[in-house]
Amino acid sequence: xxxxxxxxxxxxxxxxxxxxxxxxxxxxxxxLDITGAWDPSLMFVLGGAVTVSALGYxxxxxxxxxxxxxxxxxxxxxxxxxxLIGGSALFGIGWGLxxxxxxxxxxxxxxxxxxxxxxxxxxxxxxxxxRLVGRRSPAVPALGSRx
Numbered sequence: 001x002x003x004x005x006x007x008x009x010x011x012x013x014x015x016x017x018x019x020x021x022x023x024x025x026x027x028x029x030x031x032l033d034i035t036g037a038w039d040p041s042l043m044f045v046l047g048g049a050v051t052v053s054a055l056g057y058x059x060x061x062x063x064x065x066x067x068x069x070x071x072x073x074x075x076x077x078x079x080x081x082x083x084l085i086g087g088s089a090l091f092g093i094g095w096g097l098x099x100x101x102x103x104x105x106x107x108x109x110x111x112x113x114x115x116x117x118x119x120x121x122x123x124x125x126x127x128x129x130x131r132l133v134g135r136r137s138p139a140v141p142a143l144g145s146r147x
Contacts, residue, residue: 001068002068005067005068013103013107014107014110017103017104017107018107020042020044020045020048021041021042021045022042022045022104022107023104023107023108023111024099025098025099025100026099027039027041027042027099028042028095028099028100028104029096029099031043032095032096032099060072060074098119100116100119102123105119105120105123106120
């Protein structure tokens with residue numbers, strides 16, 4: 001039942017990404033280009049996502065436990081460190097250059113367009129490399145701490 005639920009929710013998510021225009025990298029880059037030909041239409045997608053997320057968190061607060069897990073897995077780490085900032089910057093640069101972030105990129109595989117497949121392959125290689133290198137690299141100090 002858990003896998004079926006994940007499949008149905010993933011399909012709804014993918015459908016929402018498709019209907020919203022998030023699978024079109026040119027449209028996403030147009031939204032990110034605030035100094036040029038800015039396309040503000042994806043602001044509605046952002047507003048909808050924030051609204052659904054806020055409602056979801058309100059629901060989580062009222063429930064004793066999730067349906068398919070022993071407990072909720074809500075992040076507790078509030079630390080802003082070099083890894084978070086570096087990862088966020090790398091994510092933003094990749095999103096701006098390609099017009100894709102991971103969720104829409106995977107959903108866009110359904111279009112059968114070769115550049116999407118190349119992007120997803122590169123993303124998976126990068127994730128694997130991070131996992132391999134991340135195990136060996138020392139922790140990055142938190143902001144405000146001495147280097």
